[in-house]
Amino acid sequence: MDRRTLLKNALALPLLPYALTTDAFAAVPFVRARPGMKGWPSDDDWAALGRKVGGRLSVPRSPFLGDNATRAEAIAEAGNPFYIGDQPALTQTSGWFGAWDSRPSAWALTAENAQDIAAAVEFAGRHRVRLVVKGGGHSYQGTSCGADTLLVWTRRMNGIALHDAFVPAGARPGTVPEHAVSVGAGAMWIDAYDAVTTRGGRYVQGGGCTTVGVAGLVTGGGFGSFSKAFGSAASQLLEAEVVTADGRIRVVNAFRDPDIFWALKGGGGGNVGIVTRLTLRTHDLPGRFGGVSAAIEADSDEAYRALATEALRFYRDALCNPTWGEQMRFGHDRTLTISMVFQGIDKATAERTWAPFLAWVAARPAYALRRPLRTLDVEARHFWDAAFFRKYAPQLIVQDDRAGASERHFVWKGDRDQVGWYIHAYASAWLPGRLLADATLDALARALVEAAAQSSVELHFNKGLYGAPQEALAATRDTATHPAVLDAFALAIVGHSGAPHYEGLPGATVDTAQAKRGAASVRAAYQRLRRVAPGAGSYVSESDYFQADWQDAFWGDNYRRLLATKRRHDPERVFVVHHGVGSEDTNT
Numbered sequence: 001m002d003r004r005t006l007l008k009n010a011l012a013l014p015l016l017p018y019a020l021t022t023d024a025f026a027a028v029p030f031v032r033a034r035p036g037m038k039g040w041p042s043d044d045d046w047a048a049l050g051r052k053v054g055g056r057l058s059v060p061r062s063p064f065l066g067d068n069a070t071r072a073e074a075i076a077e078a079g080n081p082f083y084i085g086d087q088p089a090l091t092q093t094s095g096w097f098g099a100w101d102s103r104p105s106a107w108a109l110t111a112e113n114a115q116d117i118a119a120a121v122e123f124a125g126r127h128r129v130r131l132v133v134k135g136g137g138h139s140y141q142g143t144s145c146g147a148d149t150l151l152v153w154t155r156r157m158n159g160i161a162l163h164d165a166f167v168p169a170g171a172r173p174g175t176v177p178e179h180a181v182s183v184g185a186g187a188m189w190i191d192a193y194d195a196v197t198t199r200g201g202r203y204v205q206g207g208g209c210t211t212v213g214v215a216g217l218v219t220g221g222g223f224g225s226f227s228k229a230f231g232s233a234a235s236q237l238l239e240a241e242v243v244t245a246d247g248r249i250r251v252v253n254a255f256r257d258p259d260i261f262w263a264l265k266g267g268g269g270g271n272v273g274i275v276t277r278l279t280l281r282t283h284d285l286p287g288r289f290g291g292v293s294a295a296i297e298a299d300s301d302e303a304y305r306a307l308a309t310e311a312l313r314f315y316r317d318a319l320c321n322p323t324w325g326e327q328m329r330f331g332h333d334r335t336l337t338i339s340m341v342f343q344g345i346d347k348a349t350a351e352r353t354w355a356p357f358l359a360w361v362a363a364r365p366a367y368a369l370r371r372p373l374r375t376l377d378v379e380a381r382h383f384w385d386a387a388f389f390r391k392y393a394p395q396l397i398v399q400d401d402r403a404g405a406s407e408r409h410f411v412w413k414g415d416r417d418q419v420g421w422y423i424h425a426y427a428s429a430w431l432p433g434r435l436l437a438d439a440t441l442d443a444l445a446r447a448l449v450e451a452a453a454q455s456s457v458e459l460h461f462n463k464g465l466y467g468a469p470q471e472a473l474a475a476t477r478d479t480a481t482h483p484a485v486l487d488a489f490a491l492a493i494v495g496h497s498g499a500p501h502y503e504g505l506p507g508a509t510v511d512t513a514q515a516k517r518g519a520a521s522v523r524a525a526y527q528r529l530r531r532v533a534p535g536a537g538s539y540v541s542e543s544d545y546f547q548a549d550w551q552d553a554f555w556g557d558n559y560r561r562l563l564a565t566k567r568r569h570d571p572e573r574v575f576v577v578h579h580g581v582g583s584e585d586t587n588t
Contacts, residue, residue: 060089060104064504081211082400091137096423097515100142105151114276122247136213143577154186160195168253182279185215193384202282205230220541221266221481223463229322231472234265234479236280242273245570266481271581286344290377294338295370303366304334308445314357316436325462330452347377420500424515425522427544429536430488433466447532451525464488484537550579
C-alpha cells in the first residue's frame with residue numbers, strides 16, 4: 001500500500017461508523033424536485049394543497065422588492081426584528097458569506113394548526129419537495145429559507161397555556177404532576193416569558209434573545225442567561241406535538257414514542273419532524289435577577305494575559321456556580337468586556353462578589369477602567385416586563401413601535417446588532433472545566449489572548465454546565481445535545497459579520513475583501529482555541545456552516561442514536577437540513 005492510500009484510509013477511519021449507519025439510506029436515493037425540473041408540482045397540485053389548507057398557501061415576496069409603499073415600510077423597519085419575523089419572505093439572518101443568502105421560498109404555508117402542517121408534509125413527501133420551517137427565523141445555517149422549498153411558517157401558532165399540574169399523555173400511574181407551560185411552535189421567547197414570569201410569577205428556561213422562536217431553541221438544545229442554574233431549554237421538555245414524515249400528528253413524551261421525544265431535545269430542528277406545540281417544565285421564580293457590566297483595558301500583551309488569567313481564576317472561584325451566567329469578551333484591542341447576569345441574590349451581594357477582582361485591577365497601573373462596573377437588579381417578575389422597563393430603564397430595551405404592535409414586545413438593545421446581520425464566519429467550542437485548574441489556567445489564558453488577537457472571543461458561561469446543580473446536569477444528560485456541554489465551563493464563540501444583505505435593501509452589498517479577511521481571522525482564532533481544547537464540541541445552533549466534522553462536533557456519541565431514529569421514522573428523508581442528522585449525501 002502506498003503512502004497516499006495509507007493516509008487516505010487513516011483519515012477515513014474516524015468517519016467509518018457514520019458511513020456504515022448511513023448505508024441504510026442507500027436503498028432510497030435522495031432525490032428532490034426543484035422548480036422548472038421534471039417532478040416539480042404543477043400549478044394544479046399547488047392549488048389543491050392551497051384548498052386543503054384553507055387558502056393559507058401563497059408565493060412569498062420580499063417586501064424590499066414590493067410596491068413603493070411596501071418597500072418604504074420595509075426600509076423603515078429593517079432594524080426591527082419583530083417586523084422581520086412577521087415577513088414570510090425574510091429571515092433574521094440575511095445570509096452567510098460563501099454559503100447562502102436569504103431568499104423567499106417558492107411557496108409558503110401560513111400554518112394555523114397541526115393539520116395544516118400534516119397536509120404540507122404529506123404533499124412534500126409525495127412530490128419530493130424540500131421543506132423548511134420558520135418560527136423565529138434566526139437560523140444561522142439558513143435552514144428556514146430556500147428558493148426551491150415549501151416553507152412551513154408557524155408564526156400564527158403562538159398560543160400559550162399554563163398548567164399547575166401537568167402529566168404527560170400515557171404516563172405511568174403515580175407520575176408526579178408538574179408546573180408547566182404549553183407553547184405553540186410559532187411563539188417567541190418574549191411571549192413565553194411574559195406569560196410565565198411577568199404574569200404567571202414562575203420561570204421557564206428559554207433563550208436570551210427575546211425574538212428567538214421557542215421551538216427552534218428547544219430542538220437545537222437551547223441555552224439562556226440562567227442555564228447554569230436550570231439546565232438547557234431542551235432538558236425542560238415534558239411533551240411535544242409533532243408531525244412526522246408519514247404525515248401523522250403525534251404526541252410524544254418519555255412514555256409515547258420516546259425515541260422521537262429524545263431526538264427533539266437537542267437533535268436539531270427539522271430532523272425527525274415538525275414541532276407544532278411544546279410543553280415545558282416551569283420553576284419557582286427566584287427573588288431577584290440582575291446584571292453587572294464593565295470594560296477593562298490592558299496596556300500591553302503581557303498585562304492582557306495576566307488580566308485574562310486573573311479573570312478566569314476569579315470566575316472559577318467566585319462565579320462558576322448556578323448564580324451567574326452570560327459572558328466575558330476578550331477583544332482584539334486588549335479590552336476585557338464583562339456582561340454578566342445573576343439570579344437569587346441582590347445588587348449588594350453581587351457587588352461584594354466582584355470587589356476582590358476590582359481591587360486586583362485597581363492595584364495595577366497597567367489597567368484602565370474604560371467602563372466602571374455597573375450593577376443593576378430587579379424583582380425577578382419584572383425581568384421581561386416591558387412596562388417596567390419603559391418606566392424605569394428605557395435605555396436598555398427597544399420596543400416594537402409599529403402601530404398595533406404588542407406593548408409587551410421588546411428586544412434587548414444589545415441584541416439589535418444581530419437584526420439582519422450577514423455572517424462572514426462563525427464558530428464555537430465547548431471548553432472543558434479541567435482547563436480552569438491551576439496547572440492549565442495560564443495556558444488557557446494565553447490561548448484566549450492569542451485567539452483574540454486574530455478575532456475577539458466571547459466566553460458564554462451560561463452555555464456550559466460545569467458548576468451547575470446535579471438536577472440540571474441529569475436533565476440535560478437525558479437530551480441529544482453533545483455530552484461535552486455537561487463538563488464545559490463555557491462555550492467560546494468567535495464570529496465576524498457585516499450589514500444586512502437583503503435583496504432590494506438599499507446599500508445591501510457585501511464587501512468581499514472584508515468578508516474574506518473576517519473569515520480568515522475567525523478561522524485562525526478558532527484553530528488557536530482548538531489547540532488548548534482539541535476535539536472540542538460545538539453548539540449546533542451557533543456553529544460553523546463549514547464544520548468538517550459536524551456529526552461528532554454537534555452531537556458526539558449521541559449521533560449514532562439520532563441517526564437510528566432518523567432512519568426509523570424518516571427513511572425517505574422528507575426532512576433534510578444542512579448538516580442535519582442523516583444529511584451526509586444531500587445538497588441543501
